[in-house]
Amino acid sequence: METKAARRSPAVLLTTWCTTRAVLLLCVFKVYVFPGPDVTSDVSVTYRGWYEVLRHGTFPLDDVTWQYPPAAALPVLSPAALPFLSYEHAFFVLAFLADLAVLALLLYAARRPDRSRRGAWTWVAAVPLLGPTVYARYDVMVTAVAVAALLAGARHPRAMGALAAFGALLKVWPALLLAGAVRRRSWAAAAVTAAALAALFAVAMPGAFAFLTFQRDRGTEVESLGSLVFHVARHFGWDGQVLLNYGSIEFLGPYVDQVSTAALALTGAGFGWLLLWRLRASRFAPQTLPDAAFTAVLLFTVTSRVISPQYLVWLIGLAAVCVTHRASRMGAPALMVALASFLTVLEFPLGFTHVVLSDWYGITLLVLRNGLLVAATVTAGRSLWRATVPPPMSAPFPPQATRAQETPVSP
Secondary structure (H helix, E strand, O other): OOOHHHHHOOHHHHHHHHHHHHHHHHHHOOOOOOOOOOOOHHHHHHHHHHHHHHOOOOOOOOOOOOOOOHHHHHHHHHHHHOOOOOHHHHHHHHHHHHHHHHHHHHHHHOOOOOEOOHHHHHHHHHHHHHHHHHHHOOHHHHHHHHHHHHHHOOOOHHHHHHHHHHHHHHHOHHHHHHHHOOOHHHHHHHHHHHHHHHHHHHHHOOOOOHHHHOOOOOOEEOOOOOHHHHHHHHHHOOOOEEEEEOOEEEEEOOOHHHHHHHHHHHHHHHHHHHHHHHHHOOOOOOOHHHHHHHHHHHHHHHOOOOOOOOHHHHHHHHHHHHHHEOOOOOHHHHHHHHHHHHHHHHHHHHOHHHHHHOOHHHHHHHHHHHHHHHHHHHHHHHHHHHHHOOOHHHOOOOHHHHHHOOOOOOO
């Protein structure tokens, strides 16, 4: 709950944001060296290497670690907008500005009478729990696009669809923002935007969709839900390996293919549940759009073969939009995501050696973090279903009574 002081003035919130973000900047600029592996190497080595290829008008066709849709070239190339800084420093500044943009959007949305600053506080408090990784990946930029799309929502369905499509071409997952969209204009705008941008990239830059074939031989990443099988199995004689594969640390060896296939099956089951929900749901309120997006991305995340630390940035952003709505039922899942973010920084980078070695400390961190994400997914799904799907005994009531309780949605 917000205090009276917090409702009157955002001064405490802004002070907290400035303080925590200053610490994050000090870490990525290496004024203060954050313990554990260097999280900025993805920018200074990987992104910088892609930048050198992309600026010549082609995608990294010979690099299997390039596993992103074509618009991902834009954030990788974006440091060129600040030529007076080194590539790495320019990237960190732009990530910081994306963080600021999310805060500004959430504060602007909180001005409406049916909204609150809970969303802004969620963003301010939960993001620094992930540590400097937040500014050392381009996911915070994608999250800014996703937050803008959801806040456009019911008032600007075409803008929402276009932003969701643009986000999907940055990193796929924002396509799930459309899970709760009921206006045809959102879907039409998304389709037109995606088709136009995809055609533009395909014509302008060779290899725009080579990423689709670069993940075929991936294993199971050591932080994923399925990886727990092998972390425990290593203590009972499993003779597989932990190797750098396709840009991440993965398990390779006996039964990995089966576990990876099971993860894909779970993802399919999650999408099946979402489809069933859309067919059954009939009570759509303003908060349904972000609540459905949050639930969909949770399903995608927990069933993925990879749960990288930066994935939590997506979930924090979507959770923040949800709880901006006073009527949202996503408060508990949002809190679970915030707690999972703190456990994430404990396992990466602080305890990543323990995770790679599969010792009991590393396993415990993963069980707790992934367990919280599973609990958040189940809780969010149950809350979304109860809020939008009429109970079986509602049929005898007059249709007029049911419609009166719903928020009208025009096509």
